[in-house]
Amino acid sequence: MAITKNNSHNMLSKIATNDGHGENSPYFDGWKAYDANPFHLQHNPEGVIQMGLAENQLSFDLIEEWVKRNPNASICTPQGALDFKETAIFQDYHGLPEFRTAIANFMSQVRGNRVKFDPNRIVMSGGATGAHETLAFCLANPGEAFLVPTPYYPAFDRDLRWRTGVELLPVVCESSNSFKITKEALETAYEKATIAKIKVKGLLITNPSNPLGTFLNGETLKDIVNFINEKNIHLVCDEIYAGTVTNGDEFVSIAEVMKEVPNCKYDLIHLVYSLSKDMGFPGFRVGIVYSYNNNVVNIARKMSSFGLVSTQTQRMLASMLSDTKFIENFLSESRVRLAHRHDMFTRGLAQVGIGCLESKAGLFFWMDLRKFLKQPTFESEMTFWRIIINEIKLNISPGQSFHCSEPGWFRVCFANMDDETTMIALWRIKMFVRKNRNLEINTRRQFLHNNQHMRLSSRRLDDILTPHRMSPHSPLASPLVRAQN
Amino acid sequence: MAIEIVQPSVGLSKIAVSQTHGENSPYFSGWKAYDENPYHEIDNPSGVIQMGLAENQVSFDLLEEYLETNLESANWGQKVSGFRENALFQDYHGLQSFRKAMASFMEQVRGGKAKFNPDRVVLTAGATAANELLTFILADPGDALMVPTPYYPGFDRDLRWRTGVQIVPIHCDSSNGFQITPEALEAAYDHATSMNIKVKGVLITNPSNPLGATVQRKVLEELLEFVTRKNIHLVSDEIYSGSAFCADEFVSIAEVLESRNYKDAERCHIVYSLSKDLGLPGFRIGTVYSYNDQVVTTARRMSSFTLISSQTQFLLASMLSDTDFTQKYIKINRERLKKRYEMIINGLQKAGIECLKGNAGLFCWMNLSPYLEEPTIKSELAIWNTIMHEVRLNISPGSSCHCSEPGWFRVCFANMSEARYASLVSAMIINIIKFSIFLAIIF
Numbered sequence: 001m002a003i004t005k006n007n008s009h010n011m012l013s014k015i016a017t018n019d020g021h022g023e024n025s026p027y028f029d030g031w032k033a034y035d036a037n038p039f040h041l042q043h044n045p046e047g048v049i050q051m052g053l054a055e056n057q058l059s060f061d062l063i064e065e066w067v068k069r070n071p072n073a074s075i076c077t078p079q080g081a082l083d084f085k086e087t088a089i090f091q092d093y094h095g096l097p098e099f100r101t102a103i104a105n106f107m108s109q110v111r112g113n114r115v116k117f118d119p120n121r122i123v124m125s126g127g128a129t130g131a132h133e134t135l136a137f138c139l140a141n142p143g144e145a146f147l148v149p150t151p152y153y154p155a156f157d158r159d160l161r162w163r164t165g166v167e168l169l170p171v172v173c174e175s176s177n178s179f180k181i182t183k184e185a186l187e188t189a190y191e192k193a194t195i196a197k198i199k200v201k202g203l204l205i206t207n208p209s210n211p212l213g214t215f216l217n218g219e220t221l222k223d224i225v226n227f228i229n230e231k232n233i234h235l236v237c238d239e240i241y242a243g244t245v246t247n248g249d250e251f252v253s254i255a256e257v258m259k260e261v262p263n264c265k266y267d268l269i270h271l272v273y274s275l276s277k278d279m280g281f282p283g284f285r286v287g288i289v290y291s292y293n294n295n296v297v298n299i300a301r302k303m304s305s306f307g308l309v310s311t312q313t314q315r316m317l318a319s320m321l322s323d324t325k326f327i328e329n330f331l332s333e334s335r336v337r338l339a340h341r342h343d344m345f346t347r348g349l350a351q352v353g354i355g356c357l358e359s360k361a362g363l364f365f366w367m368d369l370r371k372f373l374k375q376p377t378f379e380s381e382m383t384f385w386r387i388i389i390n391e392i393k394l395n396i397s398p399g400q401s402f403h404c405s406e407p408g409w410f411r412v413c414f415a416n417m418d419d420e421t422t423m424i425a426l427w428r429i430k431m432f433v434r435k436n437r438n439l440e441i442n443t444r445r446q447f448l449h450n451n452q453h454m455r456l457s458s459r460r461l462d463d464i465l466t467p468h469r470m471s472p473h474s475p476l477a478s479p480l481v482r483a484q485n
Numbered sequence: 486m487a488i489e490i491v492q493p494s495v496g497l498s499k500i501a502v503s504q505t506h507g508e509n510s511p512y513f514s515g516w517k518a519y520d521e522n523p524y525h526e527i528d529n530p531s532g533v534i535q536m537g538l539a540e541n542q543v544s545f546d547l548l549e550e551y552l553e554t555n556l557e558s559a560n561w562g563q564k565v566s567g568f569r570e571n572a573l574f575q576d577y578h579g580l581q582s583f584r585k586a587m588a589s590f591m592e593q594v595r596g597g598k599a600k601f602n603p604d605r606v607v608l609t610a611g612a613t614a615a616n617e618l619l620t621f622i623l624a625d626p627g628d629a630l631m632v633p634t635p636y637y638p639g640f641d642r643d644l645r646w647r648t649g650v651q652i653v654p655i656h657c658d659s660s661n662g663f664q665i666t667p668e669a670l671e672a673a674y675d676h677a678t679s680m681n682i683k684v685k686g687v688l689i690t691n692p693s694n695p696l697g698a699t700v701q702r703k704v705l706e707e708l709l710e711f712v713t714r715k716n717i718h719l720v721s722d723e724i725y726s727g728s729a730f731c732a733d734e735f736v737s738i739a740e741v742l743e744s745r746n747y748k749d750a751e752r753c754h755i756v757y758s759l760s761k762d763l764g765l766p767g768f769r770i771g772t773v774y775s776y777n778d779q780v781v782t783t784a785r786r787m788s789s790f791t792l793i794s795s796q797t798q799f800l801l802a803s804m805l806s807d808t809d810f811t812q813k814y815i816k817i818n819r820e821r822l823k824k825r826y827e828m829i830i831n832g833l834q835k836a837g838i839e840c841l842k843g844n845a846g847l848f849c850w851m852n853l854s855p856y857l858e859e860p861t862i863k864s865e866l867a868i869w870n871t872i873m874h875e876v877r878l879n880i881s882p883g884s885s886c887h888c889s890e891p892g893w894f895r896v897c898f899a900n901m902s903e904a905r906y907a908s909l910v911s912a913m914i915i916n917i918i919k920f921s922i923f924l925a926i927i928f
Contacts, residue, residue: 011718011752012779013685016622021786060569067568076560076800081552085545091766126610126791127575133790137647138501142626163621163647163787201496234496268496282575283795285610295497302506303647306614310794311767 020162027154027401034395052395055416056280058337073319099314102321115255125287126307128274132159140201151402202234208241211411213359221257243278245361246339266292348426352433363415370408381407505646512638512885519879537879540900541764544818574795579608583798586805594727599739607784610769612758614791616643624685635886686718692725692845695895702736727762729845730823750776832914847899854892865891876920
C-alpha cells in the first residue's frame, strides 16, 4: 500500500525525535555488521561471530529435559490445557501467587539460601529493561540524576533516561585498581553533581558487573550502603547476573549486607532482577522489581500494568522454578559450564599475550587490548575495533560504549555460542595476533619504513592512517534481529 | 505480610506520589466490593454480582476446542528443542509469524475491508502499554490529547500518569446517542487553546467503551477532516472491533483510509489487543499499528519496555494463522455477544429501564437518570452506592467514565460463562425490580 513518506518530524514528541533510544551508539554498529554477515558453521564460516550479545545458551539441554518431563507446566499440553481459561483471564497485576512465591524462592536459592525474599515484594516488569525504567519513574523526577559506576551496560542510557528525563552521572572506576568502586570515586561523583546543581536521587550498581564480570565483596557493599544512607539517596542493585558466579557461595547480595549495616535505611534499597541471564530466557520478558520500600512496591506494582509478564509464562515458570531439586542441579551445572567456557577463552588468549580482567561471573570477560592501540585514545580504540569487526570478523563491544574512562578495553561475550564456534573465534584472534606482532609495538615506525608490509592490506592502512567516519546507518532497524521465521 | 500505605517518604518522584494512577476512582472501589463478597448462585447468592469488568468469557469453549486439536503445534512445535529458540527470541520486531497472523486476524475482523501490513504491527504487552507508548511518541509533557466522553477510566492513567500529558474531553451527550459532533470537537479544541494547552491528537475508542456502540462512518470522516485541518494525530483504539454484533456495522478507520488511498494516513494510528475479542487479558497481547513510518520505528524501540513473551507470541501465531478457526471464532463470538446483549436489554426493559441502543462491545450503557434525585454526580453516586450494597450489583458509574450527563451506568454482560449467564441475568433483574420497587417507594 502506498503511503507517502513525510517529514512529520515536527509532529512527534521530543522523546520520539531525540536520540534517547540509544541506537546510534557504536555498541550497535557491531551488531549491524553481524546482522549483515552472520557467522554460520556450515553456511557462512567466514561471517562475523557474534560476541557482543550477553546471552546464556550453555544449559538449555537441562531445561528441555525438564520441559519434557513436566507437560503440565504448559497450558498447551493435554495435562495443562485444563488450566487454559483460568490462566488466560487472570490479569491481576499482583501476578499469580505461585509465580511470586517461586520467584522469591528462586532468588533465595541463587544466593545459597543465605537470605529470604518476600513474595509480596515481588513486582513484575517488562524484563529488567522495564524494571529499571519503572524504578527511575518512581525514584526521580526529570532532571534529577542517578550515579552509575563506569564502565556500565550501554542500554542504561536508554532505560533510565529516555522517557523519564532522568540523568546518569558516572562514578569513574579505573584499571589501576581493577575498576573497583571506591569511596573516593563515589564522593567525587556526588560532589561534581552538587557543583553542577544536579540533584542526585540514587546510585545504581550492577552486581555482578556488566561489562566487567566481577562482583563486589562485602566490604565494598557496606561502604556503598553507608554512602547512600549518609547522603539519603536510593540504591538500586541490579543483580541480573547473580546466578552466573562460578562459586555461588562467594557472591554477596545487597540483601545479605543490609542486615549487617547498623541503622541501614531499608526504604532506600531496591533490587532489579530477571531470568534473562541466569536462566537464559530473555524472550519470556521476566523482569522483577524488589523493593524494601512499601510505597515503592505499591507504586511499581501499579506501573507494572504497563509491562506484566504473560500469565502463560508465569504459570510455566512457577512450575519450573519451584522444582528446587531441578533448580539446584541446573544452577550448579550452569555455573560449571560458564566457568569452563570462560577459562577456555582466557587461557587461549593468554597464550598469545592478551590479558583480561580477572573475573568469576557474568557471560563475558573484559579484555585488555590497550597495547594494540596506536595511541591511548578513544579514536584509536574505535579504529582498532573496526579492524576487529572487518578483519578478524568478531563482534565484540568497545569499552567506550560502556562509558569506560580508559580506552583499549573490550567486552567479549562467550556464552552465546557452541564449542566449535568458540574454537574458531579463538583461532581467529590467535591468527591475527601472530600475524601482527608488530602492531603492538610502535606502529608508526612501521608505516614509515615498511610500505611493502602495509600493501598487504591497503584497507587496513587506510583505517589506521585516516580519520574514519561512522558506518552509515544500517538499513536494518534492529540490532537484535535473530531468528528468521 | 501486610503492606500498609504510609505517608509518602522523602525521596520518591512526583509521579510516584501523584494520584494519577486513578485507583481511588469509584470504578475500582466497586471491584473491591465484589472481591470482598463475590456472588455465587449456590455458595453466596446474596453476594455482589460482578458487572463492572469488561471481560469476554463467552467463547472460551471455542478456544479450548482449538487447543485440543492443535496442542502439538501450539506447544513449541513438534519438538521440545523449539523451546530454546523461543526462549532466546527477544527481537523487538516480534516473531514474524505472529505479526503476520495478527495482521491477518485484524483483516478478518474487518471482513477483509482493510489490509494490514505485518511490518507496521508493533507489539506491546497489552493495549494499556500501547496507549501509553503512543502518547509518549505523539505528545510532550503538558500537551493534550482530546478524548470523547464518556471514556474508559483507565485512560486517565494510561495516557497521563507517566507521560505528563493531559486529557481534554470532547463532550458528548444523549441528545444524539453520545456521537461525536464537529461542534464538540471545535469546542474542545478552543477550550484547550484558551488555556494555552497544545493539543497533539484525538483519541477515540471504536467501538466505544463504555457506550457499547460503533462510531459511524460519517463521524470518522469528520474526525479525519478535523485532525487534518488542525494538523494533529488520530488514535483509534479498536480493541472491541471483533465484538461488534454485526460485522457490517463496524467501520474501522483503516477502511476509511484505504478508501481515500491513504491520504493523510501518516497521522493515524490504531491500537488493538486480544484481551477483549479473544478473551485473553492475561497473555498481555497488544499492538500499535501506525501508518507513520517514524512512529512505527520509534514505537518498536519503545516496545523494549513492554515486549510480549515469546512463548505467548508463538502460541498465538499458531492459533491466529489457522484461518478456518479464526473465521469460525469471529462469527460465533459475535452471535453470542449479540444474544447476551438482547437478553439483558429485554430484561432491563421489563424492569422499566432503558439503555442506549448499542451494537458492540461487552457491555450496555444503562440510563438511570430518571431515578436521580438531582441531575448531579452526587446523586448518581448515591444511587450507585445503593445498587452496590442493596441491589448487589457492581456496575460502573458514568462519572468514573467522565460522562457529562449524570445517571448513566456501564453494565458488563460477557464476563461470565454461557452456563451461568441466564441465571445471573435473572438474579440481576430480580434484584433490580426489587430495587425499582425500592426506588418507587422513595419517590
